[in-house]
Amino acid sequence: MSIKTQEALVLNKHRCGSMRYSALSFILLLMLLCSHSGLTQVEPKAVVKVSPDQRVFRGETVTLTCDIQGAGDIQWTYSWLKDGSVIPDITERVYTITSLSDNSKYSCEAKSISDAVTLTLSDLPRSTLTLTPNSPVFTGETVNLKCVIESYSDWRWRNGLTNDWRYEWYKGRYSVMLQTSERYTVNRDTLTIRGATESDQGQYWCRGQRDGRPNSSQSSSAVSLTVKASPKAVLKVTPDQRVFRGETVTLTCDIQGAGDIQWTYSWFKDGSVIRDITERVYTITSVSDSAEYSCRGERSDSQRSDTSDAVTLTVSDSYRAALIVTPDSPVFTGERVILKCVIESYSNWRYEWYKDTDSVMLQTSERYTVNRDTLTISGATESDAGQFWCRGQRDERPNSSQSSSAVYLSVKDLKPKPELTSDPAGAALTGNTVTLTCHMNLSPGWDFYWYKYTLNSETKTQTNSYRVKIDSVSDGGQYWCRAGRGKPVYYTQYSDALWVNVTVSPKAVVTVRPDERVFRGETVTLRCDIKWGGDTEWTYRWETQGRNNQYTNSVRRISTQELNIISVEDFHSGKYTCTGQMGTQSSQRSDAVTLTVSAEAQAAVRVSPQPWLTEGDSVTLICEVTGSSTGWTFSWFRDDDHLSDSSRGAGGSYTLSPAALQHTGVYTCRAERGRPAYYTKNSNTQPLWITGVSPSVSLVVSPSRSQHFSTDSLSLSCEDQRNSAGWTVRRYTNRNTEDCSTQTGSRCRIISLSTSDSGVYWCQSESGEKRHPLNITVYDGDVILESSVDPVIEGHTLTLHCLHRSTNSPILRADFYKDGSLVQHQTTGEMNITTVSKSHEGFYYCKTERGQSLHSWISVRVSRSGQISVFKILSSLLAACMFLLATVVLLFKCCRARVPSAEDQSQYSVREETST
Template sequence: MELIELFCIICFTALCTAIDESGIPKPAIKLNTAWSQVFYTERVELSCTVEGSSEWNITWFRDSKEIQADHVVLSTDGTTLSIPAASVVDAGKYMCEGQHKNRTLTPYKSDELTLKVDEIPVPSVALQTPWSAFFTSESVELKCSMEDSPDLWTYTWYRGGVSLGSEGSDLTISQVRPEHAGQYTCTGQLKGRPVKSEHSKAQSLEVKEIPVPSVALQTPWSPVFTSESVELKCSMEDSPDLWTYTWYRGGQEVVQEAAVSFGSEGSVLTISQVRPEHAGQYTCTGQLKGRPVKSEPSKPQSLEVKEIPVPLVALQTPWPDVFPSEKAEMNCKMQDSPDDWTYTWYRGGQKMAVQEPGVSFGSDGSQLVISSARQEHEGEYNCTGQLKGRAPVTSEHSKPLSLSVYDKKPTPELIQDPGHRKMYAKESIKFSCKVSASSGWEFHWFKDSAKLPNQGENYTIPSASYVNAGAHRCRATRGQEPPFTTDSNTITINVEERPRATVTLLTGWSEVFSADRLDLKCEVHGSEDTWNYTWFGGSEQSPLSFNAKHPVMSKDVNQSHYSCMGNRSSRPLYSQRSEPFKTTNLLLKRRVLLSISGCLFFGIIAVFIGCIVMRITRKPVTSEDKPEEVNLFLTRAELQASDVAPCPLAEYVSDEEKPALTKDAEDIDPVCHESTPLPLSFSEVEAETSETNGGLKSFKY
């Protein structure tokens, strides 16, 4: 019983709570859409119900103001309020009021329902990597998200306004390429609802080719020498600080060791004391910090390493020994790039002072000049080289060069060959100028005070004449500005003419007409020595004979000129050649005289015969009429007795004008004897010579 009473009490209490004080049911308002957050343009539906009765008129209120039907869509019974496209004006506090259709009851309002209408959010695109520029082959991830309730949305991606056809908040490009670069945007779509956002702000995606680093030699010179420090730098043109670097030599990775170190993320390679094994082709690669991007190797940078060269000392003057007061000059040079070095000189292993008396050095020390040599300058010279501006590079000492200094000046020796002081014309004379010490001499020749043309160590007079007579000497010189000189002894020579050979005719006049040859004789006058003789004919240079006498046959008409010369074994070895002896006139006159003699002979015979004929045939005459006979032909006795009788042969043969014989000329024998010599003065007869097969000359008159 008690249980029943308790149950009744509970039911009565529940009934009392469902009916207000007046007993009128309360309207209930609710949002019919499945989501409480409404966005612009979205459809919204509200419903208002009164429990226990359907005979109610429903009135809708927003923010205590009745909602007019023209702004919303109401159902037929008014219990449903629809907003086709929500906007900001649709937001507010909604409630509904129920009015009974048949009864006059006090209207009763529902509880308020707040409707919030939000703007459609705009998504944002963000790179998930801390860098915006990507290199090819890298992975790229972009995220599209809404700030509020991102899980309620689906997303669509665009590049350059063109849909990529991909959905999801994340966009991943596993191996980016240059064509992936561009402006990326996204839009959001509410899941299960026709709410689509605008495009997000664009996110720029930059895609670059992986750069190739470059290697540069930081030291301003190449090649480098052993013990020098070398620095190479590897760098990227774009954002070099984002990279770390790896070095290679000849394709093998360079590791850190005692002389090799790296700096600035490996971009600098330093070799503190370079050695020949450090030479080669250096390359480097870049690795992006924290990113799996590795570049291609750079172009190779050649590093040439050389051993420090040793300078060479050479004499500028071409002799290693000098005389007191003579100039000496030597040079210290590197064979390769000599202008990059400065030089230091040593004598006898001791460093030479820069201000040493009598010694001067070139601007870079490469030249050493001794202006006036002395004994203390003798010794062994060497040098070292230092690279300009590169203090640690100093060469070893060069090989020594020995310089000798004589204690006195040399005297040239003048030698004559042959050594006769009296020379004959056309003889050859050779002078030699000898300096027994050192080398590199030039010789100058003098006769008396006149300078002769230079002919080197020897001076030859091929054919002496009187102009070559005089005092001869030589001078030896070497070097320049001024040259070192020394004079020789003096040799004086005299030059005389050679004795001349002469030709005489040995054949007498009577023999000219009776003999068939002429005999010529060669003599050298003014000398009592014994001579040998050589005969020459015409223009022929070949000897005809070698006797003192030479016969000329009458048949040798081709030989018109004969000359001779003497020779012997003692000086002078030969004489001057004689003047040519001309046999042309003599042979011509011989023929002419023979012709005239024949004519006279036959003429006398003809006259004699005519006289006989006349004696026989003439009539006798009386003694009174007979004239005195004249004897046309004188006897020899009469001719000898006559003082005016000429020698017709002599007058005809001679071409000289003879003075008329007078009685005072008693010392002249007027008689023409056979032994009377013929005069030897002939006038020139023009002769043209021509060669014959026998080599003789013919005369043409």
Template sequence: MSQLRHPVSTCATRAAQWKMWLFKVFSVIYAVAVCASEDNDATTYSYRESESTAPPPFEPPVPVLERTSSWSDVFSSEKVVLECKATSSSELIITWKKDGSPLGSGPNLSPSPDKSVLTITATSTQDSGYYTCVVEGKKKPSQTKESGPVEITVYASTPKPTLARDSDFGEMFPGESITLTCSVDVSSGWEYLWHNDQHQISGVNNKSYTINSVMTQNSGQYYCQGKRDQFLTHLSESTTLKVIDPPTPGLQLQTAWKDVFEGEAVEFRCHVVSSTPGWTFTWHRNKQQLQNNPVEIINGDGSSLKINPVRQTHKGSYTCKAHLTSRGVNSGFSSEVMIQVSEIPVPTLKLVTKWPDVFPTESVNMICEMQTDSADWTYAFYRDVTEVQHYNSDKGRNLSITSASTSDGGNYSCSGKLKSRDVYSTKGSPLNLHVYAEKPTLTLTRDPEYDVMFAGEAVTFSCAISVQSEWTYLWYKDGSKVTGSSDKLIVQIRGTADQGSYTCKATRGQNPAFNTDSSEAKQLKVQENKPKPTITQQPDAKKLYVGENVSFECKVENSDGWSYDWYKDKASISNNSNSLKMKGLSLLNGGVYKCKAKRGKTGFNTEFSDQRTVQISEIPVPTLKLVTKWPDVFPTESVNMICEMQTDSADWTYAFYRDVTEVQHYNSDKGRNLSITSASTSDGGNYSCSGKLKSRDVYSTKGSPLNLHVYGEICFLLLIFDTVLH
């Protein structure tokens, strides 16, 4: 009897199946007993009949029933082939029984032509039972022989395989291995078909399917199916294989800054987004793995790294890796975090206002700056060693002095503190602020400094300050502001509206600006009309004589700064003095003279002066004449002479000479007369005279001499002689 196989069932199902099995066993035993009894009866009957009349019946051989198909427990649509074997089968008639009853016909029963082979196509559990074959001879009488039974079991439903896996990880990673096992718990002889996402995996028919090194393309839904011959079980439940690359760990800088300063602490955290637990981490700087030490502190699972205190050796590129050590899974490097370790910068103190030398009441503004990222710092300011403004002041990185005094002078410095953390710099280099005791003084000058200026001229005011700096200048006329910002103010004079009192101030800076005190005023006096110079002559005479000296003076009243041009008969004379002097006049010097004035600094010219006509004559020679009639006189007689010029005799005074002796000087009250009241012989001689202009030192030569003879005899004889002559 073939071995029976039973499907896996519950306890109740198993009990029922055992009862059925026992029932079938007892049925077989009963059938054999009955047959044996019948055979004995038949033998007896045949014997008795032979003893009486008939020959003994044909005794066929006992057939042997064999199942030539593979399985006795089958499923719907599977075939069971039974072969009834007996010697001399060609002389036999073969019939079939099921469970002791003759087997009828049906579409699922296919006997061979000689009925020795029966093919049963299972359709339902009705086909289950004990099958036997019966043989008898074709010639009668004949006995029948029945084979032993072959049990056929037909299952009610198509089995469904059970799919199991040796690892139940929700996620697997490349390089790991997995084995899937498919089992059909009923019957035997199975081979297995494997499927991935509805595609059959070729070349695999074993109960187990192993992937030694999974890859992401191995991901999918896996299921299996049992197969024997043409029969297929149902598909198993699927199992999901999810193969993903190891997660790239995320690296987070827990401290809020990548640029750190020596002495600070920096902390990192490494994590993975994964449904798989049990990850651990390693840390790397510049791809070199770090080990836990007192400065570089790594926690238990490696998920955090803290470096405290940071030094220059700690700068570099930080990454982490994730590991599933129990499964031999390693991730790649995380994205990198570059840590820059810097020395704490030293701030620089600069002046926003431009001048390190300031004046009382002037404002000062300083700014403290780092070389980079100045806005990240807050600043404290110091004068010498005294803190004058603390960190976190609302004034930020500026220090302002609104009104400086000498007490504000000193060496200023600043230091920085990071706003976000306690990082302090050292003080930067000092900046010296000098505060003058007094405001600077201004000196206002005017060029040209002419007392009076005229329309058409230009004047330049210059404002000089005692302390040089980048000053802007303010200009005022009679207290009102005028346009101008340099240290010079040029006024193009158009009229008397430009005259007035001019002052200046200096200013520098802004918001607020610093202003000096006002300079002393400079007056500008303007004359609107073009001046006409006055020409004077010395001597002031219409007629001049050869050899005389004459000078002219050209003058512009109430003003200065002039040079002069001289003209004779409209021709220019090379002379720019205010006076024209001519010595030793000659007749060629006669003519019409005039002048005009000009200012070299402004190029301004006056009108021409009035003309002066100069007439030059030869000095006349005087004539000496006797007023008394006789050139021969007697002792005690009076003599009167007169010296005369041809013209203008009254303009002259005269000197008289006897021989070479001057007997009467110029400017005598006797005028042009020489009188001898009582002649004597000593008065005799050659008399002459010369003239001198009363008004100036013009001297004539002596005129022709006049001989005066004084007799030495008595006057009586002379009288008689005179009478006789008469």
């Protein structure tokens, strides 16, 4: 249905209703006229009540109630009128308007028509958002957004509108309220952004909410916040940062990146504000002193730009002219003198020249030649002496210079004569240099000319010294010098001749104490000697090519004749040289001496001819220091006791001749040298085994052989011809001396032998006497060589057997070797030498298809002549001639002196030593 059709229907209904009401009114009037009661009734009155109020905000709901006053309980139907027109289809007492859209007058009708009630429609209070400072703002600034909600002064509840608003803040298109956070601070009607950044840019809007009516405001219009980088002030200077005193300077402050913002300006001089200057351009009409200037801009909301970089305004006087005179004063008659006027910077100067106090400019003449900035005096005379000065003039700024300081020109008539000296003043040594010096009490600017032997050839230098390299004696001789300057050259007189004497340089020699090869911890002294006939004292310079740079540098600082190293270390190793220094002269460098530092020194002992001896033999123990042989003295020890008979140990050798039984023991040695003394480590142990010719105490071994199988048993006992008590069996194994492992009295029994039981066994008394040492070898192989443990006498038979572990009996087939060479091949497993001689001494072993024995040393003992019976001689002499008693006594004493005792009689014997 169209809108016009709807309007026509409403109009028809209204007309019909109006006709109906007119007829009803006419009937009621007739009833009143015809009534005979004569009573007058008051007509009920319709009254419209409005809730909540006649003044309504757009969008609010309004309730209209039609009350019929004075009608009692009569049931009514109601009609509602808007602006005098019936509102169709509304017949209830209460009429609710859910959303009032405009201002209108409403009334209701039942018996009568109510007075009209005017509903006035108002918009919700407007919210206005203000921004401080104005956009754009700059990064880092604090921004305040304030939400203002209008109030209505003609409302009776206007006081309520200004209070109790709850403010809501929004940014951009999002409907999420902004809350207090790291970015924002919300305080009722104010939103604060502290330290704005570019991320804070955007559209902001606000609105209010409250509990009373109106319960909300309109949303504010969106305000755009633009955040820019903080603008930078830039200071420009015209005409230049360097100005002359009295000039006008214009300073301009430009705010870059600020757009069309209006600024006021602050100016600073040396960091302090210049008062009353707020314009962009600051003009200094007459600059007087140098200073630093800077500026910044300020907006009306007190926001500031960054301060400009400081610009230093340098105020100077006009450039001062400088006068340069060549050559330096004094000059000599006839010399050519050039005066040059120099003005720093700028060009197009016109130069003016003046002399003394005369204000008349000097011009080109017979005396002077003026060429722009140069005044030339050709052939100076004494009349040219005086004060000269200059200045400049030009058409542009600066238009004049300051006058130069006056320069006094002194002119002398006498030609100077230099003096020639040498360093050193005495004889020069080959390999060094001699410095010649041409002395003149003159100003700088002279060149010097040097002559040798004759004045025909010269060497030119710019300094008054000349170094002569003395390679040989021929570099000595006569030398002269003179000086000259200018163009053409003006020469002084020649110096007197100087004779330079040359001597061949001596060569330094380095000696080392105690030796060039030393050991860690020793004290080393290196000495530098120079053979020189003169009485001059030398100083010394040491150099080394060691591995420690810090030490190398410290050596170079030593100037004494001796270089001492206390407690030498590895890094002291290297080549050392020295040089003597006598003033500026040096000796020839010494040949390099190589210092070698080794680990701690170790003594070593060896024996000659062998460690197994018979009483009366001679033996020498030799003590040596590995890798060194210089400067050592030696100490000897037997069984760890120091031997005081040092005469035996002279030169590192300790000789026993003849060897006695008490010399048996384990020997070590130690070497020392230097002050303080440096000691080597103790040497290895070296035992000496000395047996008597007819020992009173014997070590009896069972089974009686020198080699034994491991796991076999062994019995050893000490047997004394007089008394076995007090003797024990001791042994030396693996360099240790100890009692036999299982001992009862003078007897020792080892139930199960092992290789660790190999060693030398002997009998030892309670007082420490050692008797009858024997070598016992335990072998864990399958074959041993059987021989007697006791010596075999020269001329007797030597029998050797080759035994196998499984049978412990001779092997039928065996080869016997002496000193590595095959001696016999036997099928009986036994080798016999019927008559033993000294030539049979050596190392023996046997070899079978089942294995090979260890080596045993076989030594041969030579028998001495038999003892002559003293008693038989005496009996014969007494029987023959009693009266020759005195002669017999003398013969008796003589025989006793030359014939050894029976105990001294020796026999050939066999000693066995084993080696693998």
